[in-house]
Amino acid sequence: MKSKYIIIGAVILVLIVGIIFIINPFKQEAETEDEGNGQIPDSELPEEDIEPIDLTQLTSFTEQEGKAVDPDWSVDGSQIVFCLMKGQAQTLYLINSDGTGLTEIGPGFDPSWSPIENKIAYTSNNQIYTMNSDGEEITQLTTGDSNANPAWSPDGTKITYTSYGGEASIWTMNADGTGKIPLTTSTDGESSLPSFSYDGSKIVYVKGPTWNSLIEMFPTKLNEIWVMNVDGSNKHMIYAPSDSFQWPFQRAWNKNNKILFMKNGISRELPEMFVINSDGTNPKQMVSPTMDSSGRPNYFYLDSVWDNTYNKVVAVRKIIDGAQNVVTFSWEE
Secondary structure (H helix, E strand, O other): OHHHHHOHHHHOOHHHOOOHHHHOOOHHHHHHHHHHHOOOOHHHOOOOOOOOOOOEEOOOOOOOOOEEEEEEEOOOOOEEEEEEEEOOEEEEEEEEOOOOOOEEEEEOEEEEEOOOOOEEEEEEOOEEEEEEOOOOOOEEOOOOOOEEEEEEOOOOOEEEEEEOOOOOEEEEEEOOOOOOEEOOOHHHOOEEEEEEOOOOOEEEEEEOOOOOOOOOOOOOOOOEEEEEEOOOOOOEEEEOOOOEEEEEEEEEEOOOOEEEEEEEEOOOOOOEEEEEEOOOOOOEEOOOOOEOOOOOEOEEEEEEEEOOOOOEEEEEEEEOOOOEEEEEEEOOO
């Protein structure tokens, strides 16, 4: 079972692709009618129409070539690392931020690029590794229990990650794999998907069940977004909606104290890209897809991550019944 949980970071959304609207293509219309019945709290709905964004699509994979997932920015924003999934194969690639220079660098998923150097942390064979951005100097950082979801501290000296040995828990370690410290224990319940704050003093994470997409078609239980100090103290909940499952990625917390995350309604199967204040207030949907003539979205977004300036986002755009590719856009309030 451990090996199943470790691949969640890469496959959590890929397995729902192609079935979301086949299963229930008209569900969104019904839920729009139910909003007044309290299924979706008014405080969590966008207050006004979401402005269109100027997207740049970087990759152009067909469905047959594979699905792009888990993108992350280089130090200077000139390149992006991502995983291409094709069947059971998980391969890391680099691409320039203008869409040129696609380069394979090795097997793996869950890539997280150091904010200070050309070093990438990633998951492979249920463990966390680092390598240079050219695929050289591979170093294994963890052993034993299954580990995944690496995310760097802003100064590049620490990595926080999820250990899936038994109940999921959050740990930190030095960038060379030494000094491993557990930040959550069994008394905290399931804890996963950690990410450092912009100043490195706190960690945002998910408390509650991890969506095991190998077993469940859609998430069936709620979870919450929590924050704690980097030493594990002062754990507190900041976001606990009554109708959705949420998950942040690495570099989720920007310098304006906005936390970026994906949200999937238990009663609505379309993932949405959201931001909240670091205290959990003012949830806001970032982007909204265009609709076809029948009122169905043409696409949705996944795996969103801030760049190091924290005003650009890289994400994955999944065309309904179509390809899945890496896109970037700028966003400022």
